[in-house]
Amino acid sequence: MKILVTIKRVADPDNASKLKVSGDGTAVTSEGLEWKMNPFDDWSLEAALRLTENAAEKNARVGEVVLVSIGPNDEHTQRIIREGLAKGAERGLLVEADDANLDASVVSLILKAVVDKENPDLVVMGKQAADGDSNVAGTKLAARLGWPIINYAMKISTNDDGKTLEVKRELDTGVATVKVTGPAVITTSDRILQPDSVKNGVTPADHQYAKLEVGGRYASLKGIMQAKKKPIDQTSIGDLGVEAKTALKYTKFELPPARSGDTTFVESVEELVDKLHNTAKVI
């Protein structure tokens, strides 16, 4: 099984409250913040790695994961691709592009061009990037490819190398189960990191993955060494024949107003109830 996994570099999402807006309001500046792999992509990568390995034999690889990142061709984007390679992906592809010229529309066109070249069995994506929070590119990609889209996958299982998959997907009101004939585009939910979330028919069905709480697996020392030798191909929007014409234009960014008022520390349950009942009048 060959899986394409998209990874985006984003300003450290754990410190997003430190972001600033340029004086004229036309740009978000992340100065002082480290570039990190979009956490949603990290979870998707974990799902893809599980789908392409025999976990019972030291995670022996039985398929191929190709990483695609779209962004500036600099040390940060390269480092993030290298990080995915160290976790186990086979190779990387960097599509050089200026962040300002990208939106979900252009990204889906770029990814369609990559899919047309690479012919993967699956594309597995984070449901959104932690910067734009749009949650649009994956579905647009599937629609353009004529492939099914399965959003918010929390469990994925296949017994025929991804030709058909049974997926449980999270809804607002419960969980839906669908049977999908590939190739398909899948986005993952937070729950995809659970120990029993992915069954690939190669890893014994009773295998319990380690409990991952924050993100996907850590790279092993061996993985980090091997990643240095793995290829990262480079291409550009022009090479792929995609017209970089965004459908959205951000005219102004603002920092949302801070919550008014200070925190009142109350001493007791009685005082809290008094404040909520008599001052805030919310209970």
Add this chain to the structure above:
Amino acid sequence: MANVLVVAELLEGKTRKTTLCAVTAAKQIADGTAGSFDILSIGEGAGAAAEELVGYGAGKVLKAEIPGGYVCEKYGPTVVEVGKGYDVIVACASAFGKDLLPWVAAKLDAGMASEIAAVHTDGGKLRYTRPMYAGNVSGNVEILTEKHVITVRQSEFEAATAGGGSSPVEEVAIATDPAADKVEFIGVEVMKSERPELTDADIVVSGGRALKSAENFTNVIEPLVDALGAAMGASRAACDAGYVSPELQVGQTGKVVAPKLYVAIGISGAIQHLAGMKGSKTIVAINKDKEAPIAQVADYFLVADLFDAVPALTEEVKKL
């Protein structure tokens, strides 16, 4: 002059309240541009649900009866065909709207802006405000394509109220797409609860990792939830640990809520969680650690062991 199509969301044959938030956004756009709006009721039970929607001032209510469970590729083609006649297509940014509308936008070559928090129509030009970076930046965005596709945040648009009148109901033809044959809907487990819906409640009580177990949610959090007539929520950590079901997650990847009162119990306040609740009117934190980041947004903070404080709080609330 924008003509707007609202895509209604049905749950078990009934209109979900999310639909009425999208109607509010559609009205704002229609009023601000001297346009009009229609509603499309689509899915199993669309005919009956259409009748629930005739009192909201729509030019007409369209119905597209599609049997079986929801699959994006099954609903999408009909929305695309109907949507060709409109300038703006809008749905609520629920799991349904966020799944369906990007597909529609791609097929119509339309720009899509998701999770809209405000609509602007000054000068007859449509612009939108949307939260980004887990709510830490607010972006003002224009859609450059002729047709606009948007999803709107439920917490930012009040549900429309029926104002009488009776929009005519029309049936529309069902369109299909070959991709639908590649997805077989097996079933859905719908979470049933007597409590108010999380995105719709005046009071939300959420628990975090510090609860330590599902039993503690049942024994410590739920009595307070019920004493307050609240909805129950949880942090990502609590959902991941399996203490409560994932539908209850509040945050960047869960639900965004803005109730009158939000009570965060044993929740440290990671940025991802704050993204889902910092629009609440009054925020209470109960936490052992007074340095926890939740203090950044809390109006009232009780530094206490939740296992002592919450049962005591429940008793005090019952006395009111």
